[in-house]
Amino acid sequence: MKGQEAQTSQKAEELQAAHQQLIVDLVERYIDALDASDKREIIATELDSTEKQLARVESLQSRQLALITDLYEIQARTETLRTQLIDSDNDANIALEKLRELTGDAVKNVQPVRLNFNQKPPESNVATWVDDAGKLNPELKALNHAVDSARRSITGYQAGHLPRVELQVSGIYTNTSINGQPSQLPYEVGTLGVEATIPLYQGGITSAKVREAQGRKGLNEARREQKLRELEQKTRAAYLDMTSSPARSLATDRQLEASEKSRDAMIEGYELGVVTIVDLLNAEKQLSESRSKQRQARYRYIKAYSMLYYQAGRLLADEVIKLNSWLVAGPATGKVDIAKETEAPTQRSKSLSH
Numbered sequence: 001m002k003g004q005e006a007q008t009s010q011k012a013e014e015l016q017a018a019h020q021q022l023i024v025d026l027v028e029r030y031i032d033a034l035d036a037s038d039k040r041e042i043i044a045t046e047l048d049s050t051e052k053q054l055a056r057v058e059s060l061q062s063r064q065l066a067l068i069t070d071l072y073e074i075q076a077r078t079e080t081l082r083t084q085l086i087d088s089d090n091d092a093n094i095a096l097e098k099l100r101e102l103t104g105d106a107v108k109n110v111q112p113v114r115l116n117f118n119q120k121p122p123e124s125n126v127a128t129w130v131d132d133a134g135k136l137n138p139e140l141k142a143l144n145h146a147v148d149s150a151r152r153s154i155t156g157y158q159a160g161h162l163p164r165v166e167l168q169v170s171g172i173y174t175n176t177s178i179n180g181q182p183s184q185l186p187y188e189v190g191t192l193g194v195e196a197t198i199p200l201y202q203g204g205i206t207s208a209k210v211r212e213a214q215g216r217k218g219l220n221e222a223r224r225e226q227k228l229r230e231l232e233q234k235t236r237a238a239y240l241d242m243t244s245s246p247a248r249s250l251a252t253d254r255q256l257e258a259s260e261k262s263r264d265a266m267i268e269g270y271e272l273g274v275v276t277i278v279d280l281l282n283a284e285k286q287l288s289e290s291r292s293k294q295r296q297a298r299y300r301y302i303k304a305y306s307m308l309y310y311q312a313g314r315l316l317a318d319e320v321i322k323l324n325s326w327l328v329a330g331p332a333t334g335k336v337d338i339a340k341e342t343e344a345p346t347q348r349s350k351s352l353s354h
Contacts, residue, residue, distance in 0.1 A: 003152035010145035017138035020315045022102075027306045027323065029102055031299045033095035033110045038295050040088040046288045047081040053280065054078050070277040077281050111327040115294070119246045119301050122308060126239045129312055133231045136313030140231060143224040150217035157213055160206035161199060168193045235311045241304035245297065252294040259283075259290040302326065 054074045060066035099107045122129065134140065168191075175186035199206070266283040269275035302323060309315040 003149045003156060006145045006149035006152060010142045010149060013138040013142035013145060016313075017142060020138065020310050020313070023315050023320055024306055024310050026099075026102055028303065029095070029098050030110060031303060033092070033099055033107075034112060035296065035299060036088065036092040036095040037110060037112075038292060040085065040092045042288045042291050043081060043085045043088050045291075046284055047078070047085055049284055050074065050078050050081055050281070053277075057277065067277075073277050074281065111329075113295070113298050113302065113326055114328050115298060117298070117326040119249060119298075121246065122239050122242045126236055129239055129308065130232050130235050132312040132314070133235045134228060137227075137231055137311060138313055140224065140227050141313075143220060143227055146220040147217060147224060150213055150220055153213040154210060154217060157206060157209040160202075160209070163199070164197045166195045166197070168195060231311055235308065238304045238308035238311060241300060242308060245301035245304065249294075249297040249301070252290070252297045256287075256290040256294050259287040263287045 057066050057071050057074050061068060061071045096107045096109070099110075170191045172189040173186070175183055177183045263280075263283040263286075266275055266280045270277065270280045306315060306319075306323065309319050
């Protein structure tokens with residue numbers, strides 16, 4: 001009975017672990033959809049700027065004021081961006097389909113992340129988070145129950161070698177006769193017995209069950225140790241990612257500002273004839289990369305946040321609502337709310353806080 005109780009507790013913890021894993025998967029797919037949408041937007045912005053430069057170079061070249069090689073170079077870059085835009089648009093749609101697979105609802109677009117949300121470092125120190133992971137992580141707790149169940153099973157199977165005495169009591173009351181007709185004289189029959197069993201030889205069945213339970217216990221202990229080490233590694237990595245994210249985001253902001261100034265300077269330099277069209281196109285490309293890195297720095301913080309709380313067994317309703325507050329507010333129609341879609345299938349589209 002105690003072994004079965006431990007197995008019941010194990011399955012309950014596995015259910016909790018699956019619930020939190022669902023939240024992690026949702027956050028990751030949402031961020032992937034945002035990243036794909038950003039790439040499409042950034043490429044479209046660069047393409048628009050490049051097409052304007054192309055029109056200008058074509059006008060200058062028609063008056064023989066620009067080199068034909070510059071015209072060819074910017075035409076090639078324009079066609080490359082158009083191809084990339086097609087691919088990025090397809091990637092963005094695929095990312096939305098992955099969200100649809102997880103939520104069961106059609107997703108047309110996603111709300112972007114606010115670039116100015118407060119990226120707080122983790123509360124407490126890394127040792128506290130590692131300790132919480134060892135105590136609260138549902139997967140590890142499930143393995144603890146699995147070890148306990150196997151240990152109790154060993155004791156239960158070993159008892160098969162011991163003599164057993166059973167007290168058997170039974171009682172029968174009837175008011176019908178043998179043919180099923182009502183009887184005028186209802187009666188009761190009671191029995192009381194004692195049965196003693198002394199096991200002598202069962203072909204090694206009991207010993208085999210004991211060895212099987214011992215092997216299962218050893219396997220679960222090994223899995224628990226492996227999970228414990230994995231938890232510590234992932235918890236420390238997520239903690240370090242969260243700690244360094246504010247500085248990383250500030251650096252990407254400065255990088256974007258510098259890239260914008262560099263691009264503007266290249267445009268002026270090209271107009272003055274002191275830089276080539278290749279330099280200008282490289283500046284545009286660097287600006288696009290800086291925009292992408294700025295947003296990815298925010299996404300990295302969100303992923304580290306969800307992973308840290310997941311490893312510590314604390315990725316519940318309040319934390320999901322906090323993640324949702326970092327999105328740009330907008331109309332709900334056609335949008336996915338990451339604080340939703342994480343309840344049981346029968347309550348889809350309801351927030352965890354409900």
